[in-house]
Amino acid sequence: xxxxxxxHVHAPLEPGTEEPYTYRSIKGFFRPRxxxxxxxxxxxxxxxxxxLGVILTIDTExxxxxxxxxxxWIASIVQRWPHQFVGFASVDPWKGKQAVQELERCVKELGxxxxxxxxxxxxxxxxxxxxxPLWEKCAELRVPLLFHSGFAASGAGQPGGDGYKLKYSAPIxxxxxxxxDFPELTIIMAHPAWPWVEEQIAVVLHKANVFMDFSGxxxxxxxxxxxxxxxxRLKDKVLFGSDYPFLPPDRWxxxxxxxxxxxxxxxxxxxxxxxxxxxLDVD
Numbered sequence: 001x002x003x004x005x006x007x008h009v010h011a012p013l014e015p016g017t018e019e020p021y022t023y024r025s026i027k028g029f030f031r032p033r034x035x036x037x038x039x040x041x042x043x044x045x046x047x048x049x050x051x052l053g054v055i056l057t058i059d060t061e062x063x064x065x066x067x068x069x070x071x072x073w074i075a076s077i078v079q080r081w082p083h084q085f086v087g088f089a090s091v092d093p094w095k096g097k098q099a100v101q102e103l104e105r106c107v108k109e110l111g112x113x114x115x116x117x118x119x120x121x122x123x124x125x126x127x128x129x130x131x132x133p134l135w136e137k138c139a140e141l142r143v144p145l146l147f148h149s150g151f152a153a154s155g156a157g158q159p160g161g162d163g164y165k166l167k168y169s170a171p172i173x174x175x176x177x178x179x180x181d182f183p184e185l186t187i188i189m190a191h192p193a194w195p196w197v198e199e200q201i202a203v204v205l206h207k208a209n210v211f212m213d214f215s216g217x218x219x220x221x222x223x224x225x226x227x228x229x230x231x232x233r234l235k236d237k238v239l240f241g242s243d244y245p246f247l248p249p250d251r252w253x254x255x256x257x258x259x260x261x262x263x264x265x266x267x268x269x270x271x272x273x274x275x276x277x278x279x280l281d282v283d
């Protein structure tokens with residue numbers, strides 16, 4: 001039986017792909033113990049922990065000029081370990097029709113089950129009408145949209161934050177607008193959206209189609225307001241996520257055992273809510 005579903009897993013880089021320069025600041029922020037060099041290491045860990053991982057990459061090629069790990073790479077990992085991983089596509093919204101076509105290919109041909117985008121790294125506003133055809137395609141294909149929210153480790157501690165602007169990851173108006181304009185689209189906010197935690201709570205509470213994961217934050221640092229809401233009004237809308245390899249799942253789950261969360265909420269948080277958000281039928 002699957003112990004948990006980890007909603008936020010960064011796959012090892014595809015061979016021949018240059019490490020994103022954002023990794024410099026991200027690794028400096030998280031100080032991970034190790035960085036996996038191949039998917040075998042990742043699969044071994046998730047098999048040992050009995051966790052189903054949602055693996056992803058990030059495409060911001062228009063802004064950064066860097067070629068990301070491909071969606072075919074993500075799909076190949078899922079094909080090798082179908083009982084251990086679910087794959088999400090990543091496309092660069094700035095690529096317009098090409099992005100829409102790539103998303104459709106990823107879902108229909110590669111079997112990927114969602115879309116991940118990063119507004120801060122990609123430097124775009126989610127509610128910009130130019131990107132609405134992409135969100136519309138997500139809704140049409142019935143796959144969830146997962147995107148970064150709140151504070152970003154990308155550029156953290158660097159002069160000018162390496163040019164990255166946190167405003168793009170604010171829940172209101174960006175997430176709220178898209179959720180209202182696409183009520184049939186399942187939206188997942190990645191990470192506690194600090195410093196807009198109250199806004200995040202409001203959007204998740206107000207919009208039935210919006211969930212949030214707790215990835216990227218060690219449980220002992222998660223804002224108390226979110227823990228309180230996860231125990232009560234948001235108990236069916238919160239999801240476990242680690243942010244592997246920057247924050248490993250074994251460490252996250254160990255700290256989660258000490259987290260002030262009701263026992264009846266824990267299975268919802270670790271697995272049941274994710275099954276519903278992803279449309280998965282797993283034990």
